[in-house]
Amino acid sequence: MSTKKEPKELAKQFYTVMYRMRRFEEEVFEFYKRGLMPGLAHLYLGEEAVAAGACVALREGDYIGSTGHGHLVARGADLDRMMAEILGKKTGYSKGKGGSMHIMAMDKGILGANGIVGGEIPIATGAAYSAKLRGTEQVTLAFFGDSASNEGTFHESINMPPGTCLSSISSRTISSAFRWISAG
Secondary structure, X not given: OOOOOOHHHHHHHHHHHHHHHHHHHHHHHHHHHOOOOOOOOOOOOOOHHHHHHHHHOOOOOOEEEEOOOHHHHHHXXXXXXXXXXXXXXXXXXXXXXXXXXOOOEHHHOEEEEOOOOOOHHHHHHHHHHHHHHHOOOOEEEEEEOHHHHHOHHHHHHHOOOHHXXXXXXXXXXXXXXXXXXXXX
């Protein structure tokens, strides 16, 4: 997605992504309130700017370890397939089996949302390490909340053996975002 753009054009792209995320999440919440979807609605309301800023900078082929469906919207996943997944329909990304919390879209580099606190971090680390071993310049982002930084998987992942050369850049906002750069 990332190319050199004029500030006005980039601002419009950020706004468009954030607006799509907000509207999608509001629709999910309506389905949830009316009891039309299985499971819980883990919404990304109020956090749209985090995913929009990070995902607009990614290229096609980069990866995301996610905590919910807001990141998929920011990455440009098909909204009809996403909603079908959340509603448990066979036309969803995982044939309706992933639901709201475990939605994935490999065509968009989404490694899957994870309901386990910090569960996406080692998955994203593995994807970044795979890219490094394959010699690609793919980037992997792992989105997670503040509580995940207290989990063992967080510490294990950022303390990979020095020979792996996976860089991490942290950004502490409302929802933390970690970026593993797999290019050596």
